[in-house]
Amino acid sequence: MSMIAAFYGGKSILITGATGFMGKVLMEKLFRTSPDLKVIYILVRPKAGQTLQQRVFQILNSKLFEKVKEVCPNVHEKIRAIYADLNQNDFGISKEDMQELLSCTNIIFHCAATVRFDDTLRHAVQLNVTATQQLLLMASQMPKLEAFIHISTAFSNCNLKHIDEVIYPCPVEPKKIIDSLEWLDDAIIDEITPKLIGDRPNTYTYTKALGEMVVQQESGNMNIAIIRPSIVGATWQEPFPGWVDNLNGPSGLIIAAGKGFLRAIKATPMAVADLIPVDTVVNLTLAVGWYTAVHRPKSTLVYHCTSGNFNPCNWGKMGFQILATFEKIPLERAFRRPYADFTTNNFTTQYRNAVSHRAPAIIYDFYLRLTGRKPRMTKLMNRLLRTVSMMEYFVNQSWEWSTYNTEMLMSELSPEDQRVFNFDVRQLNWLEYIENYVLGVKKYLLKEDMAGIPEAKQHLKRLRNIHYLFNTALFLIAWRLLIARSQMARNVWFFIVSFCYKFLSYFRASSTLKV
Ligand SMILES: CCCCCCCCCCCCCCCC(=O)SCCNC(=O)CCNC(=O)[C@H](O)C(C)(C)COP(=O)(O)OP(=O)(O)OC[C@H]1O[C@@H](n2cnc3c(N)ncnc32)[C@H](O)[C@@H]1OP(=O)(O)O
Ligand SMILES: NC(=O)C1=CN([C@@H]2O[C@H](COP(=O)(O)OP(=O)(O)OC[C@H]3O[C@@H](n4cnc5c(N)ncnc54)[C@H](OP(=O)(O)O)[C@@H]3O)[C@@H](O)[C@H]2O)C=CC1
Structure with missing residues (x-):
């Protein structure tokens, strides 16, 4: 019996960002391995003309949740979608919903974020810093809370080459930035953004680093852990590759x-392509949730969820x-x-x-x-x-990410948990993974039918012929123009033609002699 799966049984779990890439895989795994969990609260906003219920319906009816429906037929009763917009004060959650969340939640997984590289500092701070701060405030009022798991990124300190599993301070305090964004106008914010982000490449990595500082500062006596995944890619094994x-x-x-x-x-x-499958991240996240709640480490532990130091693959390959x-x-x-x-x-x-x-x-x-x-x-x-x-x-x-905490956690798991919540990427075969990734992009993202492959191959052949024809035509035109303008090109041309002619005559003569 998996200790981690048993731990989540009967629990009320709050997930932010559940409609996102990682959030969906996290929910799926939770329902599949702990179908007896009490409820998953998800903070959702209406989007693209869809109500909360329509969004949940769409997720539950997707291919990703097919296995869940077999293991947990009443899954729709165990998801409780709560209206929330992380851009608003108190997230716009109603009083009744807030009361329920505060009194029932046992575990929080905070996945919501803006992951856009080009977001304005104001919006990125609101979502990745202020919303994290507000969620921590909510969490501190939850009497039954056992663990708060914050998802950050391995690139939050990408200005460093070697990154340890510690929280690095940013020069300006997050609170000061939050305060100043309240009264500064957008033009000034745009002007100071490059100075604030310094040697980081974008507002995303910078605000994720600020988010970690907020987690550290507001942790109080809660059991908190931070997960830092690198570049999150398609599933490796679960629920399907x-x-x-x-x-x-x-x-x-x-x-x-x-x-x-x-x-x-x-x-x-030759640079390391530090990709990590989303199901690996989710397995580590659930293992960290269990470890943090049960073992209650004294300080906030950071876990790197990266592949480079276990099983490196480079961009060329x-x-x-x-x-x-x-x-x-x-x-x-x-x-x-x-x-x-x-x-x-x-x-x-x-x-x-x-x-x-x-x-x-x-x-x-x-x-x-x-x-x-x-x-x-x-x-x-x-x-x-x-x-x-x-x-x-x-x-x-x-980059080099140290992984002491992740390895420590791996060694703490029972053999059954190591199997069910596998986050050991040493077992990953990159060639197979990338092939499945590309196939997944075709099937699940582009929704292309596999029956169309012969036609797609035919299309590529046509493109190849057009490519050859185009290049030949281009060459002939260029050559013709060159011959018209340059004596040297004409001489080369006549030399080639006479050489070919002589070669052909010799070939013809020698074959006549043989006969
Ligand atoms: C053989 C060679 C292999 C090479 C292989 C190399 C892999 C090299 C990976 C490095 C990866 C590092 C990753 C760091 C790891 C984290 O921790 S960051 C977490 C990941 N975050 C991201 O990847 C966010 C990146 N995306 C963005 O910031 C914004 O979408 C962009 C790129 C600035 C685009 O902004 P925008 O122009 O406003 O576009 P947006 O409204 O988002 O979408 C407009 C259109 O572009 C499309 N689009 C959006 N994003 C993309 C995209 N990434 N690509 C293409 N189209 C896109 C949308 O579908 C949309 O199409 P339409 O619906 O209009 O038809
Ligand atoms: N993807 C990656 O490569 C990596 C991701 N991470 C981290 O992992 C976490 C999850 O990322 P991922 O799943 O890829 O991101 P997605 O962009 O797929 O999901 C983001 C989630 O946040 C929610 N969200 C955004 N804004 C709001 C808002 N105002 N109110 C309520 N919800 C909101 C989105 O909801 P909605 O559907 O309504 O937009 C969505 O559910 C993030 O913290 C990210 O920083 C870390 C490393 C790499």
């Missing part, structure tokens, strides 16, 4: 490469395997054949952006205009290049 449902991290770029939009990226092939998978399992209606180069040089990157990205987009838009359609490729390409430029920071350097 390759599940992914958003474009964050590598997923968007995998699609861009598979559809033939992304032809080159400024990335260091990853890119190669992604492209190799597209040979076998191509995406439908690709714009060009999948091919992506890694370059480390700024000049080459600019050249490839102009020649391999912008030029084909302009030519295609011209073709769309000619055929009476609305041009869209240049806009899409500009967006892609902007996204790629934001990812460059993460694919051109390697």
Whole structure:
């Protein structure tokens, strides 16, 4: 019997960010392994014209929850969606709901965040810092609370090369930043943002670091732990391999490469690609929840959930395997054949952006205009290049994360828990994982039918022929222009032609002699 699974039985669990990528996998695993848990409260806001109930219905009816419905048929009765907007004071939660949360919650998993790299400092602070502070305040009023688990990121201190499982202070106190954002106007905030984030690449990593400081400062006598995952990718094993449902991290770029939009990226092939499967993160999170509640460590422990020091894979190997998978399992209606180069040089990157990205987009838009359609490729390409430029920071350097606490926890688990809540990435086979990831992107994210693979392959063959034809035509035109303008080119041309002629005559003569 799994001790961790038994621990969650009968518990009331509060999850923020349950509608997000990690939150869904966390809920799924909880219901599947501890179907006797009492209730999962999820803080949800209405979105995209959907009510709370519609959002929950959609999640429960997705493929991800198929196994859960077998193990826990009354799962819909055990989810209680509570209206909450983390941008509002007290999250806009009604008095009755708040009362219930305060009096019943046993465990909190705080996953909600803005993960956008380009968010304004005001919004990123509101969600990643102020909301964390408010949640901690709520937690401190919960008499039955056993553990508060905060999800941060391994990149919260990406300005350092070696990162320990400790909370590093930021130069300006989070409280001062929260206070000043209340009265500063947006223009001034934009101006001071680069100074505040310093050598971090974006507001996301900076505000996640501030969020950790808030957790440390407001922890009081609660049992708190922080999890720092690196780049979270599709599921490795559970509930099935390759599940992914958003474009964050590598997923968007995998699609861009598979559809033939992304032809080159400024990335260091030997830099460590610290990807971690979402189910591994969730297993560690649940194990940490159990350990924190049962063993009550004296201080707030930080757990790194990374792959680099256990089982490193680099971007070169990853890119190669992604492209190799597209040979076998191509995406439908690709714009060009999948091919992506890694370059480390700024000049080459600019050249490839102009020649391999912008030029084909302009030519295609011209073709769309000619055929009476609305041009869209240049806009899409500009967006892609902007996204790629934001990812460059993460694919051109390697970090070292120490993992003492994570390893300590691994050794504390019973063999059964090590199996059911496996977070040992030494067992991960990268080639197999990446292949399943690419397949998952195709099936679950793009919702493409596997029956369409032969047609997709045919389409790629057509694109290859067009590519050859285009290159041959381009070469002939260039050559023709050169011959018309340069005596030297003409001489070379006549030399080649006469050489070929002589060779053919010799070949014909020798074959006649043999006969
Ligand atoms: C063979 C080669 C393999 C190479 C393989 C390299 C992998 C290299 C991974 C490094 C990864 C580091 C990750 C750090 C690890 C964390 O800890 S961070 C957590 C992860 N966070 C993220 O990844 C957030 C990144 N995303 C963003 O910040 C914003 O979406 C962006 C990129 C700034 C775009 O903003 P925007 O232009 O306002 O666009 P947005 O409204 O979000 O979406 C607009 C459109 O773009 C699409 N889109 C959104 N995001 C993306 C995306 N990432 N990609 C493509 N399209 C996207 C949307 O679907 C949408 O399409 P439409 O609905 O309009 O058709
Ligand atoms: N994905 C990754 O690569 C990594 C993620 N992390 C961390 O993991 C955690 C989960 O990330 P992930 O699941 O990928 O992120 P997602 O963007 O998929 O999910 C974010 C969640 O936060 C919720 N949320 C955002 N704003 C609000 C709001 N104003 N009110 C209520 N809920 C809100 C979203 O709700 P809604 O559906 O309504 O938008 C969603 O459920 C985050 O803390 C992130 O920093 C750490 C490392 C890497």
